[in-house]
Amino acid sequence: MFMLPPLLTASFHPKAEPCGLNRLGFLGVSNGYPPSNSGVPLFSPLLLGGARRQSQRPVPAPSAPLIQSPPSFDCLFRQCSFLFSQSHLDTVSASLLMPATPLIPRTPRTLPCPCSQPPVGGSMLSIPSAGSQGRGADISRACAHLLGRQICTSSALPQKNLAAAGPEKFTEEFIKKQIEEFKIGKRHLANMMGEDPENFTQEDIDRSIAYLFPSGLFDKRARPLMKHPDEIFPKQKAVQWGEDGRPFHFLFYTGKQAYFSLMHETFGKLLAVEKHQDRLRSKGLPTQDPKQLSLTGSRWLQKEELEELLVEAISDHDYSRFLQLMERLLALPCCSVEEEFILKFRRQLDVQSSKQVIQELQHDEKGVAFASAEGRRKSSKATAVVRDIASMKILVNGVDYLNYFPVVQDRQQLLFPLQFLGRLGRHSLECSVSGGGHSAQAGALRLAISRALLSFVSESEREEMRQAGLLTSDPRVKERKKPGQEGARRKFAWVKR
Amino acid sequence: MVTTSKVAMNYISQLCCCLIKVEEKESGMAAGHLTKVLFSVKHSGLQSRLFGTAAVAQTDQVENDSTALGNKILTQPLNHPDYFRLSELFSLKDLFEARVHLGHKRGCRHRLMEPYLFGCRLEQDIIDLDQTVEHLQQALNFTAHVAYRGGVILFISRRRQFCHLVEKMAQECGEYAHTRYWQGGLLTNAPVLYGPGVRLPDLIVFISTLNNVFQQHVAIQDAAKMNIPTVGVVDSNCNPSLITYPIPGNDDTPSSVELYCKLFKMTINRAKDKRRQMDLLQSLATPNL
Numbered sequence: 018m019f020m021l022p023p024l025l026t027a028s029f030h031p032k033a034e035p036c037g038l039n040r041l042g043f044l045g046v047s048n049g050y051p052p053s054n055s056g057v058p059l060f061s062p063l064l065l066g067g068a069r070r071q072s073q074r075p076v077p078a079p080s081a082p083l084i085q086s087p088p089s090f091d092c093l094f095r096q097c098s099f100l101f102s103q104s105h106l107d108t109v110s111a112s113l114l115m116p117a118t119p120l121i122p123r124t125p126r127t128l129p130c131p132c133s134q135p136p137v138g139g140s141m142l143s144i145p146s147a148g149s150q151g152r153g154a155d156i157s158r159a160c161a162h163l164l165g166r167q168i169c170t171s172s173a174l175p176q177k178n179l180a181a182a183g184p185e186k187f188t189e190e191f192i193k194k195q196i197e198e199f200k201i202g203k204r205h206l207a208n209m210m211g212e213d214p215e216n217f218t219q220e221d222i223d224r225s226i227a228y229l230f231p232s233g234l235f236d237k238r239a240r241p242l243m244k245h246p247d248e249i250f251p252k253q254k255a256v257q258w259g260e261d262g263r264p265f266h267f268l269f270y271t272g273k274q275a276y277f278s279l280m281h282e283t284f285g286k287l288l289a290v291e292k293h294q295d296r297l298r299s300k301g302l303p304t305q306d307p308k309q310l311s312l313t314g315s316r317w318l319q320k321e322e323l324e325e326l327l328v329e330a331i332s333d334h335d336y337s338r339f340l341q342l343m344e345r346l347l348a349l350p351c352c353s354v355e356e357e358f359i360l361k362f363r364r365q366l367d368v369q370s371s372k373q374v375i376q377e378l379q380h381d382e383k384g385v386a387f388a389s390a391e392g393r394r395k396s397s398k399a400t401a402v403v404r405d406i407a408s409m410k411i412l413v414n415g416v417d418y419l420n421y422f423p424v425v426q427d428r429q430q431l432l433f434p435l436q437f438l439g440r441l442g443r444h445s446l447e448c449s450v451s452g453g454g455h456s457a458q459a460g461a462l463r464l465a466i467s468r469a470l471l472s473f474v475s476e477s478e479r480e481e482m483r484q485a486g487l488l489t490s491d492p493r494v495k496e497r498k499k500p501g502q503e504g505a506r507r508k509f510a511w512v513k514r
Numbered sequence: 515m516v517t518t519s520k521v522a523m524n525y526i527s528q529l530c531c532c533l534i535k536v537e538e539k540e541s542g543m544a545a546g547h548l549t550k551v552l553f554s555v556k557h558s559g560l561q562s563r564l565f566g567t568a569a570v571a572q573t574d575q576v577e578n579d580s581t582a583l584g585n586k587i588l589t590q591p592l593n594h595p596d597y598f599r600l601s602e603l604f605s606l607k608d609l610f611e612a613r614v615h616l617g618h619k620r621g622c623r624h625r626l627m628e629p630y631l632f633g634c635r636l637e638q639d640i641i642d643l644d645q646t647v648e649h650l651q652q653a654l655n656f657t658a659h660v661a662y663r664g665g666v667i668l669f670i671s672r673r674r675q676f677c678h679l680v681e682k683m684a685q686e687c688g689e690y691a692h693t694r695y696w697q698g699g700l701l702t703n704a705p706v707l708y709g710p711g712v713r714l715p716d717l718i719v720f721i722s723t724l725n726n727v728f729q730q731h732v733a734i735q736d737a738a739k740m741n742i743p744t745v746g747v748v749d750s751n752c753n754p755s756l757i758t759y760p761i762p763g764n765d766d767t768p769s770s771v772e773l774y775c776k777l778f779k780m781t782i783n784r785a786k787d788k789r790r791q792m793d794l795l796q797s798l799a800t801p802n803l
Contacts (some may be wrong), residue, residue, distance in 0.1 A: 262713030263666055267685045269702065270668055270692050270715065272707055277694055284678050 050356060187250050195246040202243065219244070275327040276335055286355045287346050294351045310353045315363040317343070322364070369483060378472045388472040392464030394491050397453030399461035403444050403469040410445040413462070418446075427459035433485055434467040437473060464490055542698050553797045587792045591662060598784050599660040601651055603777055609650075612773040614763040615641045617750030627750050630762035639750040645707075652758040653745045654781045657717060661689075661785035665716030668692060669778075670733050672725040676771045680721055683775040689784040690715065692733075696725070701736040720746035721774060722765040723757065730756075747774060 021155050072145045100214040203222060207214040222243050230241040249393045257274075258264040268274040268281070297304050318326070320336045331339075343362060346352055351357070386405040391398065410432070435441045446466060450458045467487040471479055482488055496505035503509055591597040609615065617623075617631065617639030632642035660667060667689040671680045677693040684691035693702075697707070704712050718737045723746045725731050730753050737744045738756050746757040747765045754760035764770040 257709070260711060261664065262711075263664075264690065264713075267688075267690050267691070268681070270690050271694050271706075272697055272700060273694075281678065281681050285682075288678065 056415075060318065073424060105167050150285070192246055192250060195250070199243070199246055206243070255268060273329060273331075273335070275329040276331055276339075276415060279327065283342050283346065283358075284356055287342070287349070290346065290349050290351050290354055293354055294349065297351070304350050306351050307351045309345070310356055310359065312347070312363065315360075315365050318362050318364060323362075361495060368480075373471060373479065373483070373488065375471050375479075386473075388469045390465050390468035390471075392461045392466075392490070394460035395453050395457035395463065395494060397450055397457040397461040399448060399450040399458065399465045401446055401448045401465035401469050403446055403466060403473070405443070405473070406445045407443050408445045409442060411447045411448075414450060422455060422459060428456055430456075430459040430463045431466070433463060434470055434482075437482070437485060437487065438470065440470075440473075444470075444473075460491060463487070521776045541550055570581075577753075584762075587796060588663065591659060591788075596651070596655060597803070598655070598781070598788060600658060600661075600781055600784070603654070603769065603780055604647075604650065604773075606647055608773065609643050609646060613767045614646060614770045614773065615643050616770075617641050622751040624753055626673045627748065627755055627762065628754055630754070630760075631750060641764070645761050649759065649761045650763075650777070653761050654777060656743070657719065657745060657778065658781045658785040659781040661787045664789070666690060666713060667717045667719060667782065668715035669719050669721060670696075670731065671721035671771075672696075672731060673765070673771075674726075675723050675768070676721065676775075679771065679775055683779050685780045687779045688786070689782060694746045696732050701733065701740050701742070703771065711720055714740060715742060718742055718744045719778060720744065720757070722772060723748055723752045724765075 046244065068492075086139065193370055203217055204214040206222060206225050207217040210221075212221065226241055226243050232240040234240055242319040243424055257266065264270070266274040266278065270276045271277050294304050320331060320333065323336060323339070324331050343359065346355065346359065378388055380386055387398060387402055391400050393399070411418040413431075418428060418431060430444075435444060448462050448465065450462055452458075453461070464487075467482060471482070471488070474482070498504055501509075521801055617627075617634070620634055620637050620639060623631075623639055627639075630642055630645055632640045634640065644771070657667065668685045669689065669691040671677065671682050671693050673693075680693050681691045699712060704714055718733060720731065720734070722736060723731055734744060734746070734756050743758040745759040746754075746758070746761065747763050748750075748754040748757065748760045749763070749765045752765075754762070762773075763774075
């Protein structure tokens with residue numbers, strides 16, 4: 018009597034289906050499958066083939082479907098009955114075993130079974146004939162064997178998630194061996210090139226490799242390389258526990274030992290400061306410390322910098338918690354007791370004005386100080402020479418600025434740096450400009466004049482100029498026209514039909 | 515308390531087998547010694563845990579002096595009910611003064627804690643300190659035995675108030691603490707989170723069994739899944755059922771938590787000192803041949 022295993026009903030469970038299909042994304046089951054006669058994608062052959070494929074090995078590239086023609090639902094049922102009926106248990110082929118796998122999509126792994134060898138396609142599995150032993154024992158053994166195999170090859174088993182395993186890990190001995198091989202290879206290479214093996218540097222190695230293995234590949238990373246293994250293999254995290262298995266750090270089991278030990282330490286400092294304050298208060302001394310912590314001109318560590326410090330990944334939440342704790346520590350009046358601990362986590366803000374490249378003042382034959390600088394705006398390039406002569410001569414491309422810039426706005430732009438510094442009558446300008454329109458040329462000239470004036474001016478005035486925006490180059494350029502639109506932003510007229 | 519001692523024996527023998535297995539890797543003795551210990555302790559359900567012991571044939575072993583002595587170090591403490599004399603560490607009066615008997619209000623009472631309650635006074639539950647003393651004695655004794663055998667002890671508490679205290683205590687006695695947000699698979703998915711070959715804790719001690727939303731801490735069921743024995747301070751609103759050695763007592767007052775921390779620290783230090791002493795005696799008794 019054909020016995021429909023109750024497990025078959027489990028296969029119709031809606032949750033069992035996506036489980037297998039997700040794993041076989043690369044086989045593309047969704048298009049055209051399942052075949053119309055079977056309403057159950059779970060019995061699709063691609064799923065079965067994929068289930069067989071998924072063993073301990075990495076998944077190979079998708080090839081032709083493993084089972085050529087989709088068996089019909091009736092055929093599969095017959096095969097299932099084949100398995101469970103008593104007369105046909107003598108020889109069962111592996112390919113027939115496979116259809117049984119979707120029958121138990123969610124069986125927990127109860128029986129130990131050797132999964133190290135994946136089942137080879139098409140192998141014939143023979144079970145000894147019933148004549149030698151009792152039928153019952155034979156069937157139970159066969160069933161146990163089948164169940165064992167089924168559980169091993171079920172697609173619903175938690176397979177090793179290869180993506181989650183992370184980058185490949187190398188053992189210490191392997192890296193040591195690689196280093197030895199590298200050293201020997203370096204000496205061989207030096208001998209080959211006829212150079213001294215003792216003083217063979219990395220540059221020599223690179224040169225020799227480029228000579229011996231010339232490569233026309235564009236990507237430098239694809240070319241042959243010979244480097245010290247420490248540079249090639251990624252740094253592995255050292256093992257966190259000793260010989261007996263006991264971890265070294267007392268917060269190891271939290272998962273983020275460096276971060277939490279930092280939090281623990283910081284909180285300890287906070288408690289220490291509070292205790293100090295209590296002692297002062299009990300003695301009647303003022304708690305306000307005369308030495309105040311100066312934190313102007315410094316900023317907290319950024320998240321990346323903290324990660325670098327702790328050699329551990331930190332989430333945004335953790336980082337904000339850490340900052341909260343430090344702010345809490347700073348809020349205490351006696352926090353200067355732990356000043357050096359706090360300063361470890363502060364970075365100096367660099368003054369922006371110090372980043373300017375300042376031309377030095379030059380002197381021409383008559384002893385007149387002058388400075389020159391360049392500026393750009395849109396597509397204009399300008400050069401300006403500012404002389405320390407108290408005349409109002411302003412020449413642009415050899416022409417007086419009144420004639421070159423008929424528009425008042427452009428002349429205002431030109432003179433604004435001098436006006437801002439109050440040096441309107443004290444300098445003369447000789448400028449050359451090309452490209453762009455009149456407004457762009459005026460802007461380029463303004464920037465060039467400001468940069469030239471930096472050499473004449475004191476530090477505080479430089480900072481003022483920077484804050485006024487005189488030294489910032491205008492990044493605005495013409496936006497490109499996009500396809501499907503009339504211009505950069507303007508769309509074509511919208512027509513209802 | 516025959517049943518509890520039997521349970522204790524079972525757990526201790528289980529631990530002893532595992533830890534002997536670890537030590538044997540160093541000494542290089544074959545599984546023969548292991549089977550000898552197994553048969554001597556007379557466990558029943560441990561074959562499933564230790565791989566291959568059922569199939570190992572009993573080889574004739576030469577009774578080695580060092581192994582006998584090593585055996586003695588581990589089995590001798592099991593013959594005494596209070597080998598480490600932990601009953602002198604605390605008394606009922608100390609517990610009372612540390613306010614261990616104070617429970618929560620009647621409305622917060624957990625049904626399974628009713629056997630441990632002495633009564634209810636003005637809507638506040640009072641925990642029976644006689645029972646607490648017995649349970650605390652059992653729990654500290656078990657912790658001491660685990661520490662004696664070099665087991666990994668993990669302290670868990672999710673009370674922000676006492677997080678620093680518990681971590682400091684764990685650091686001082688050379689054990690481990692986890693008083694932060696519990697990530698899902700820390701015990702059940704340990705090889706993935708920490709790395710292959712990680713050693714899980716051999717004992718988990720809960721200073722407070724509830725998390726920040728007044729639900730049972732996930733680690734209790736995870737420890738039960740991974741066959742890790744647990745010791746826990748259960749207040750009148752906690753569920754003591756999954757905890758191996760519950761200690762009915764107050765887990766909210768600073769004085770009571772400081773008392774527990776002090777007791778655990780002293781227990782573990784005592785047990786470790788005793789072990790060092792015994793190892794020293796062994797090394798003196800058997801000079802290198």
